[in-house]
Amino acid sequence: MKQPLRCWAEIDLAAFERNLKCIQNALPDHMRYVAVVKADAYGHGMPQMVRRLMQSGVDYFAVANITEAAEIRHMGSGWPILLLSPLLPGEESQVLAHDLIATVSTAGECERLNELGKQHDQKVRIHLKIDTGMGRLGVWHEQAEDFLKSIADYSHLKLEGLYTHFSSADSDPEFTQLQRQRFIRIVESIDYSKLLIHADNSAGIDSLSKDSPFNAVRIGLLQFGIAPYPKSALGAASVEPVFSFHARIGLVKELPAHTDISYARSYTLERDSRIAILTAGYGDGIPFELSNKGSVLIHGQHCPILGRVTMDQTIIDVTDCPEAAIGDTATLIGKNGGKEITTVEFSDLVGTISWETLCSITKRVTRLYTGSREI
Template sequence: MDLAAFERNLKRIQAALPAHMRYVAVVKADAYGHGMPQIVRRLMQSGVDCFAVANVSEAADIRHMGAGWPILVLSPLLPQEDYFLIQHDLTATVSTLDECERLNSLALAHSTIIKVHLKIDTGMGRLGVWHDSATELLAKISTYPALKLEGVYTHFSSADSDPSFTQIQRKRFLDVIATTTALPPELLIHADNSAGIDTLSSPSPFNAVRIGLLQFGIPPYPESALGRVAVEPVFSFHTRIGLIKELPAHTDISYARTHRLSRDSRIAILTAGYGDGVPLKLSNQGSVLIRGQRCAILGRVTMDQTIVDVTDCPEAKIGDHVVLIGKNAPNEITATEFSHTAQTIPWETLCSVTKRVTRVYVGSREV
């Protein structure tokens, strides 16, 4: 992980945001596989406005790193988790009247206030109160003495592929905001994330944006407003050659014999497989970089090893550094290319690199 690149990304993103726009740093799933402690510390130093996580366990990890930071829990809480909101000073996402009543009762019982963001379902079909009922629930929240409404937000389902439907979702959300009276002036209003920002160049009530993948140097959709920010990859994925051997033409390779050598070949066995985060879909499809040269993956990726063709890379030897994602001059395999070849998305790629893969941080500074 290149922490210096990460810090440069943060500065560029912050410079691109209007002065009134709050930066909500999404760091769920161990900061998208980058390592939450290292990433969160840099975000704190850079002065982001809020953190967003998936659950109370992730939120507690951040709270142990620093008091006072607003932390939004994006997923619904189980009733037995509610007290963590009070214990760690967290902000809950609510979607239903039942959740509001439950949290209000808990807060009253402990003589405190619980902060909430209301999520509005404008077409994602996941969390959130359906937009036709959102105005009513917003009004109801204001009557609960132990709840403090700190934000209202939605989530776009197809920001990358369906701009027309995204505009429908945006209008549904804005209609709710427009028809709701007496919203707190400090309320965070957010709909966009790295994938589909369209609120930076025109007047709107939006005053916050959720930044996830972009801060790690991967523009989700380059056509979005922040997609044009020049960010640098933070994440790279490496392994080594554990064995090299010669095999004759017509030899079958790996499980199920899905590849047969067309020539006498020199193959390298890499010390990483799907147990480390090399997707099975890269079998017979992907490539790696060895000594700056692309080498094809042969046969099925296995749990602990991957087989590649180094016949045309005669300099390759045992112990050589191998790049799965990253630069190896003069070539590069980006996370986006890797994901496309594996028929997945960069979010899954980053989150799928397992814990047995050692995280190495470069460009760090004392904290």
């Protein structure tokens, strides 16, 4: 007898493939698709997602670190792979070993990579990141023009791209426009005709015309069916959710009014109640912040979460859902019985963002892939 799953995420591969086609159709012909698949493809599973991205014909991949890049490189040799994070000393040799593109922000990084190129008598491919107001990686925009001139002094570096990152594309269009103007000014100070020029997926707001220097966009969350910036040109693409998150009811019991629930007795029943215990908790990715708020869907009905979420179990009220029974599916994110809890709604309730929600579903949660033939 097959062992039932206690907690699982379903990844709709057919929806993912439709999203890719939709995004590609929305991009101008000159625009390159850089697929961001860091953090295990935002919790969806890198191998399964990358195989379909390769089949769909994306141009580039972008990841956070060497380990992620190596996993992609083992799957295929034809795609450029950009490392978005800085390299630690000692990691440089892996850039050539896996044919990767490094991000640089400082002279020290250029020196280390140039020395690597000298040792192996080949050029190391790089993208220069420019800090236009994010305050994270990148050479500060006021020093960027001088820095670009200095790169020519490194005989074993090959500059292949320039990029920046917008800090507030979803909330501050004026500052985003200022960042864009700073970046474009720097780009237009050089011959950029052979470089990849990219900001982020919100570059779709204003900068996808052939008259601008942008010729690539980095697509992350959108390919998984969540529009990070709904008002942008790409955010308006008709994408659909790929990810859903479920658990089982492991126990149903009756408790009298005035019973305290879970650790610290943070909730007290106001009536005689029927409660259910879900076989998942914060050890699976149900946030502790959902304690005493939020709900799950059972038979298409919202059932409130009671008391503190615990490591392996979550208590819910099924008094008004009499058909709820042991073994039933409780949906935390996704559709159930004609109702839906979206990733955005789930994240808003927790006080976080969709990126963190997807990355926080732990490895203990089985990923089930549905809706497409295996590749």
